[in-house]
Amino acid sequence: MIETHAHIYSDDYADDRTQMLDRAWEAGIEQIWMPNCDHTTIEGMMALAAEYPGKCLPMIGLHPTYVKADFEKELMIVEEWLDKYKFIAVGEIGMDLFWDVTFREQQEKAFLYQCKLARKHGLWIDIHSRSAFWETVKLIEEFADPALKGIFHCFTGTLEEAQKAIELGFKLGIGGVATFKNGGLDKVIPYIDIEDIVLETDAPYLAPVPYRGKRNEVAYIDIVAQRVADLLHLTKAEVIAATSQNAKNMLNISLI
Structure with missing residues (x-):
């Protein structure tokens, strides 16, 4: 399996990483x-990339909830790193209007600038979109570059939203929410092609049932794989094989 989104550098793992x-x-x-x-x-993050070469692969980007008034300084750091290291993607980037809309304009500017950086370096983007799916889509359409590809990480939207993301050339990152009783993905995943899905945990956040509310970890992706298999009426082995190949294809595409 390929875990496509986990914050394993988090302090939550300080004692047992x-x-x-x-x-x-x-x-x-x-x-x-x-x-x-x-x-x-x-x-x-880079320490883990060095300790586990070829296994722990880093992205670089400015997360939307970290966008503040001085976001340009953060973007300069992202740009400097892109010039000296071969990352797999620009991420996680996007829009988050759930917690605070104070820096909405700055979030939009940061997202569009990082889309430009991704295109410059031939990379895909890893999108964080919370309470802002259509706002993010609007920015992608404003950017108007069909070569811009990526993953809508932690996808929890409607079928209409899923179809729109796929239409734009993006994969859906499916994680622990798929196991939640009222997560809503039981009304989406059965109607989505397995070719459009990759698996993730977003560890240490959003642990799947039966660990919901506790610290998440990468090994729990196995639970997500089984839930996707159940919803698509496939075997877990088939889901693992397909989603892993989908992820490998993301690493192999040339976007320049």
Whole structure:
């Protein structure tokens, strides 16, 4: 399996990070893709990339909830890193209007600028979109570059939203919410092609049932795979094979 989105550098794992990762490898995880948040998360993320080459793969980007009045300084750091290291993607980036809309305009500017950086470096983008799906879509359409591809990470939207994301050339990152009783994805996943799905945990957040409310970890992606299999009437092995290939295809596409 390929875990396409996990914050394994988080302080939540300060006491048992090695053991948590050992459980992931034992569960059959081949790679863990690490999204960045801001300048404070780069050091820990890059240390893991160096410790586990080819297994812990970093992205670089400015997370929308970390966008503040001085966001340009953060974007300069992102740009500097892109010039000196080969990341797998620009992320996680996007729009978040759930917690606070104070810096909405700055979020929009940061997103569009990072889309430009992604295109410049031939990378796809990893999108965080919370209470802002159509606002994010509007920005993608405003950017108007059909070569811009990526993943809508932690997708929890409607079937209409899923179809729109796919139409734009994006994959849907499916995680623990798929196991929630009222998560809504039981009304979406059965109508989506497995070719449009990748798996993630967003660890340490959004742990799947039966661990909901507790610290999430990468090994729990196995639970997500089983839930997707149940909803698509496939075997877990088929889901793992297909979603892993979908993820590998993201790494292999040339966007320049």
